[in-house]
Amino acid sequence: MSGSTIIFYLLATLTLVSGVLAVTTRMIFRAAIYLLFSLIGIAGIYFWLQYEFLAAVQIVVYVGGIVVLIIFSIFLTQQTGELLPKQKLGRQLFSALAAFCGLALVLLQLVQHTFIQTTNTPLAPTVANIGNQMLGIDKNGYALPFELVSILLLAAMIGCIVIALKSKPETT
């Protein structure tokens, strides 16, 4: 057993355990912190797979952006130190049952299926390769989705400003 295997299992445990805690804890601020650790675990798995650029993007966008946004919205909308109300036992039981049945179904399909690897020479996901393909306008280029995402981000930004705008009282 090599060090890389141990690191992988540690990262997987971190991701899954903090994911479970994030959806089951009744303290909302702790849920946000557990979510943070789960996302860091996923970034670690990306590092382990040697997708360094994507791991950096994951840390910058999720850990630096979305979790901070969620923590801010908790501070703005929640009384601190207050537990979330307890859910009905029946609802929890049936949710767990549904999630477990779905997981069992997916894993059953997974073990029965054999994947076929490609035999072509691998392409390293370096930043230069990613940039060339992302801004390329040839057959495999991603220039059009890139522009579409930029328009989507602009629209989302304007939408956020409009939604969160405080409506002024009418001045007569």
Add this chain to the structure above:
Amino acid sequence: MMIEPGLYHILFISAALFFIGVFGFFTRRNLVTMLMSVELILNSVNLNFIAFNKYLWADKMDGLFFAIFIIAIAAAEAAVAIAIIINLYRSHQSIDVENAEEMKF
């Protein structure tokens, strides 16, 4: 004795994380925590894309690009969702989904 991790291990993590998110989405009744569950689900999908790209189609980078675009769209989605949540809190003084039922039926 641990096995050398491969494609199936990552797919297992991804599936488990997806259904953890689904469980949270079913049980939580607070909009912020439901948003957290959605983030977990989106992350599990990203992990799936990256695992397939790494182990099955290492000669292409399409899975990587899908993951990057999903991250960008998830960021926009989270920002809009939080704007809506804050607006809902202003009008209802609560972000519990049971208290926001004007549009029910």
